[in-house]
Amino acid sequence: MGGARSGKSSxxxxxxxxxxxRKAYIATAQALDDEMKERIRKHKEERGADWDTFEEPLKVPEIIGEIKDKYSVIVLDCLTLWLSNLICGNIACSREIDDLVTVLKNSKLKTLNSKLFIVSNEVGMGIVPENELARSFRDIAGFLNQKAAEVADEVYLVTAGIPLKIKG
Amino acid sequence: MGGARSGKSSxxxxxxxxxxxRKAYIATAQALDDEMKERIRKHKEERGADWDTFEEPLKVPEIIGEIKDKYSVIVLDCLTLWLSNLICGNIACSREIDDLVTVLKNSKLKTLNSKLFIVSNEVGMGIVPENELARSFRDIAGFLNQKAAEVADEVYLVTAGIPLKIKG
Amino acid sequence: MGGARSGKSSxxxxxxxxxxxRKAYIATAQALDDEMKERIRKHKEERGADWDTFEEPLKVPEIIGEIKDKYSVIVLDCLTLWLSNLICGNIACSREIDDLVTVLKNSKLKTLNSKLFIVSNEVGMGIVPENELARSFRDIAGFLNQKAAEVADEVYLVTAGIPLKIKG
Known part of the structure; x- marks a missing residue:
């Protein structure tokens, strides 16, 4: 958990x-233009040969379910962008969120000692947005963060690059 | 204290x-439409028979003063919405805020062992709003949070449903 | 670190x-109108005779470099406004930020036992701004906070007037 450019992904x-x-990185960001493609390529290079990268804007619960037995660690970056992709794609969020929570709770993840790190944005600490869609997004993002934090073993709030453990 | 949908009310x-x-719940939200009325009714049902609900968008210091000796616990939900109601109603905030602080400091509240929980929003951690009213609201809401936190015995910052004690 | 009106400056x-x-206060706010001039004058008076005030919207690394040997403590208020002034003045931020980090790292500051307090805003915990400049500003402000926090000995997150030590 953290604000924009808080250092949460790092x-x-x-x-x-x-x-x-073996490590897996699930990127929910989409390479919509050349600048973005270049950034994604650069980040991939920085992570190095230990990592497989999955670019998946939408089917996040599915991909976690598929790959979780094959990696010792998975980083999902980020939850809030996934939600944004769902909403922009007119996909019903509540079922997707339930699916994600089911995957997260899945005991196999724990028995196999594979670890999942989920990066998510705090978006509810500004003024109430005038835009109705933004207000609704903010509400769902907050609920999603609560649900993810509930099943997580540890939760950190990252501010200015500094992690603060708030659960675990 | 917490952002939107941070789990602070829960x-x-x-x-x-x-x-x-006996428990009292002071709701500053107004039932302006049927959807809102339904939500308020549902929340009331969820709290159960131990609770009395007071819907009071404006006269918050007055109602706390009136009922504080009759309940073992009072929840005020929420401070930021009360401020918003005052501003929308063209009511001078500074006097109302002083009145609230006076009620909060009132020693009887402590000697009677009744407890008051105040829910409030952090609204100052986003980008500076372009709208002048929003900027001014953000400033006053921040000052109000400071004043309430100053007289509170305990303060928690709630993020993704997780409370972090920052005072007490 | 803190939101608007969080009590971070106090x-x-x-x-x-x-x-x-001797204490130095570097104000990055500009006295653009009479109201602002009056506020600045009042704050100066409140700080008292122990303090010298430097109003410097832009050349912050330079002024810290110049005065750091002459004061036992320096307060810079605030980093985010400095960044905003740079951007509004069409000045390349990245070099300025590097200069600031160099000054902050400068070992003389520590050997001389002078202390530097930097006030900065958390601006990334709201909804993504629609305005492109605001988005870009939010990103740079977040990076700047990370860089400043990295070289700082202690970092506090201030909410509702309550400081929470997150580093040191």
Whole structure:
């Protein structure tokens, strides 16, 4: 959890790097233009050969379900953007969120000692947005964060690059 | 304290539930349409028979003063919406805020062992709003949070449903 | 670090007051109108005779470099406004930020036992702004906060007037 450019992704990646074995990075960002493609390519290079990258804007619960037995660690970056992609694609969020929570709760994830790091944005600490869609997005993003935090073993709030453990 | 949909109200209600005796819930939200009326009715039902509900968008210091000796616990939900109602009603905030602080400081509240939980929004952690009224609201809401936190025995910052004690 | 009207400046000033000797206050706010001039004058008066005030909207690394040997404590208020002034003045931020980090890292600051308090805004915890400039500003402000926090000995997150130490 953290605000924009709070260092939350770097923190998750650094924690994941400490774990040995194959690592998976699920990117919900879409390479819609050349600048974005270049950024994604660069980040991929920075992570290095230990990592497989999955670009998946929408089917996040499905991909976690598929790959969770094959990696010692998975980083999902980020939950809020996934929600934004769902809403922009006119996909019913509530079922998708339920699916994600089911996957997260799935005990196999724990028995196999694979770890999942989820990066998410805090978006509810500004003034109430005038735009109705933004208000509704903010509400659902907040609920999603609550649900993800509930099933998580540890939760960190990242501010100015500094992680603060708030659960675990 | 917490952002939108941070779980701050649920946290306050859960803490209040732990205290035995009659409980009061002061709702500053107004039932302006049927959807809202339904939501308020549902929340009331969820709280159960231990609770009396007071819908009071404006006269919050007055109602706390009136009822504080009759309940073992009072939840005020929420401070930021009360401020918003005052501003929309063209009511001078500064006097109302002073009145609230006076009621909060009132020693009788403590000697009687009744507890008051105040739910409030953090609204100052986004980008500076373009709208002048929003900027001014954000400033006053921040000052109000400071004043309420100053007289509170305990303050929690709630993020993704997780309370972090920052005072007490 | 803190949101708007979170009490972050007051906290920094109170901490600075505990240190004896000459104190410097670097204000990045500009007195663009009479109301602002009056506010600045009032704050200056409140700080008292121990303090010298430097109004410097842009050349912040330079002024810290110049005065750091002459004061036992310096308060810079605030980093986010400095960034905003740079951007509005069409000045390349990245070099300025590098200059600031260099000054902050400068070991003389530590060997001389002078202390520097930097006030900064958390602006990334609201909804993504529609305005492109605001989005870009939010990103740079977040990076700047990370860089400043990295070289700082202590970092506090201030909410509702309550400081929470997150580093140090």
């Amino acid at each position: 923190f998750a990646l650094n924690e994941a790097m400490k774990i040995s074995g | 946290f306050a209600l859960n803490e209040a539930m732990k205290i035995s005796g | 906290f920094a000033l109170n901490e600075a007051m505990k240190i004896s000797g």
